[in-house]
Amino acid sequence: MIDLYMWSTTNSRRASIGLEEAGLEYNVHPININEKDQFTPEHTARNPYQKVPVIVDHDGPGGVPVTVFESGAILLYAAEKSGKLYGKDAVDRVEVQKWFMLIMNATLPIMGALRANPPLLPNAERVLGVIDGHLADHEFFAAEFSIADLAFYPRVANWSVDSLALDKYPNIIRWTALVGDRPAIQRGWAQPG
Numbered sequence: 001m002i003d004l005y006m007w008s009t010t011n012s013r014r015a016s017i018g019l020e021e022a023g024l025e026y027n028v029h030p031i032n033i034n035e036k037d038q039f040t041p042e043h044t045a046r047n048p049y050q051k052v053p054v055i056v057d058h059d060g061p062g063g064v065p066v067t068v069f070e071s072g073a074i075l076l077y078a079a080e081k082s083g084k085l086y087g088k089d090a091v092d093r094v095e096v097q098k099w100f101m102l103i104m105n106a107t108l109p110i111m112g113a114l115r116a117n118p119p120l121l122p123n124a125e126r127v128l129g130v131i132d133g134h135l136a137d138h139e140f141f142a143a144e145f146s147i148a149d150l151a152f153y154p155r156v157a158n159w160s161v162d163s164l165a166l167d168k169y170p171n172i173i174r175w176t177a178l179v180g181d182r183p184a185i186q187r188g189w190a191q192p193g
Helices: 010-022 041-046 071-082 090-113 118-136 147-157 170-180 183-189
Strands: 002-006 026-030 054-057 066-069
Touching: 002 010, 010 071, 010 147, 010 183, 041 054, 054 071, 066 071, 071 090, 071 147, 090 118, 090 147, 118 170, 147 170, 170 183
Parallel strands: 002 026
Antiparallel strands: 002 054, 054 066
């Protein structure tokens, strides 16, 4: 069984929807960041960086318990453990990897910092233009639904930064609705926190 330590943050939602889509059983343990629960000794022992989400898989590789923090690492772990969400073959896996890395390393940091740093707007528009162009010809980032989709969805699902309107990215809007209709996404999104 996996224990998921989370709150209602974009990164935590990335973990909960990833575990749901992977079909892995888990228990949720809310870590109220408004009450500073992430700084408790118990949580610091799970993640010395004192952030959420964190998972503890009591049946990790070889039956050894393992702790994973960082939402991208949790998505990779869930894909590896379940054998899902990471491409159906080597060629598709390359597609998953390149889009996953673009999202985790370029898209999410820019969009996350945009409210506090408006000069990043041209960079955000550029990367969203690339993604929108790709999604014009593709249902998902790779041949099948994958961790790349799971990485991006929480950031755009409730986007509300006035300087960047998503309505000029119709393929991202279509894709967001498609992903949001998935039952596992809805279950993962509804987790407490």
